[in-house]
Amino acid sequence: MELTVGELARRSGLTVRTLHHYDAIGLLVPSLRSAAGYRLYDRANIERLHRIQALRQLGLSLADIGTALSGPQAPLTEVIERQMAQLDHEITKATRLRQQLGLLHAQLASGQSPDLADWLDTLELMTMFENYFSTEEIKQLPLLHDAATRAEWSAMVALVQAAMERGATPGAPEAQVLALRWMRTLYRDTGGNPDFLVRLNRMHDNEPGSWDALGVSAPMRRFIEEAFVEGRLAIYQRYLKPDEFAFMREHYGATFAAWPPLLAALRKAMVEGVAPDDPRALELGRQWSALFRAYAGDDPATHERIRQAHANEPDLTDSSWSDEALTAYVRTILAALQATPRTH
Structure with a gap:
């Protein structure tokens, strides 16, 4: 499959200007040209674009991406797996934030005055715990979910x-x-x-x-x-x-x-x-x-x-x-x- 820059822009969700920029800095250079001189992107270009976008989502700069792609490259399946893991992590964080916001909303709707400092402390703890425990494991740690447990620890401290x-x-x-x-x-x-x-x-x-x-x-x-x-x-x-x-x-x-x-x-x-x-x-x-x-x-x-x-x-x-x-x-x-x- 060969795509023009406009077609690739529409299919990938990027702008033509972005693709031209990638071409100008040598990050994604079209492999082919049409008889009329138009840029054409082939399958290898599309695979490289996927790698570029995956690395962008992981927070790398364009310069760092260029360096990363200049050496031996991991299989595309591995790149996709890293993307999936990153998305799973973001989904977990968003889900937990949604749950906390739901609790806060329920307290406010019932006329209660929630302890915002405690809520924020809990949210901060959850964020740290997510770096060391899976979603299922976090459910087994009452310190993050049970107010009585937190009160018991505070009294003991x-x-x-x-x-x-x-x-x-x-x-x-x-x-x-x-x-x-x-x-x-x-x-x-x-x-x-x-x-x-x-x-x-x-x-x-x-x-x-x-x-x-x-x-x-x-x-x-x-x-x-x-x-x-x-x-x-x-x-x-x-x-x-x-x-x-x-x-x-x-x-x-x-x-x-x-x-x-x-x-x-x-x-x-x-x-x-x-x-x-x-x-x-x-x-x-x-x-x-x-x-x-x-x-x-x-x-x-x-x-x-x-x-x-x-x-x-x-x-x-x-x-x-x-x-x-x-x-x-x-x-x-x-x-x-x-x-x-x-x-x-």
Whole structure:
């Protein structure tokens, strides 16, 4: 198929002036000329125009598009897939905005005076969450949809802030109780899914304003994490010998951030039905064992005392993002790991 500049303009929704400009800057040069000297665009030109428009929709300048198209080019199917993904993202954002506007309209129509600041904070949070969670996953996060949940978090944040302002240390019983409450609430609001926790942590690390709507600062997050660690150490101390506990105290805190990603990977393997003796599962088992031994040491007697603590102390196992099913799966992996011959 060969099209004149006017025909291509009508079919593409662009203006003739735009196509002439693309020709002048060498971005889209007609491949053919008619006997009368008119520009004619063939199939290859139309495909290139699609790439140009796709890249324009992704925000690239004409100069950047020219550079991008001068090198090896991705298949057109891949370009279209990127366009579709971008459109899906924009549709999701527009849908959420439409829902929020509907709620605002309903409040105004009923004579209520909505809290615009809270509404805007929620909308800002949603925008950030969309970069880390799918549409379906966002529906599972009550912080974005449930006013009672937001109020609960705000009250808890206020208590933690007050404790910090009073000079409470992470080792204080008050701080440990608040940290345990915080983690239990976070566990509830992530549905016990460690992958959600990992992505929330990544969002909070990458988006400085992600917790601003609730008044959570980076120092507050550190305070909670340190208090949570101190609370768990206080429990372990009741079961361990002094030298065992001294070793754990020195190393336990350093492993805190490493557990959620490992739990998320193990949960994914379990859901996908990866067999315990599969090389992927065995590698996760090795990581689990290495992380555990990093603070528990190598003495089997110490390990048994730690297991006893977990069996007797609900505060060590509740809201740990490792439910009974995942714990059982890990046990089968560790058993398979022990039965696997060592290679040198």
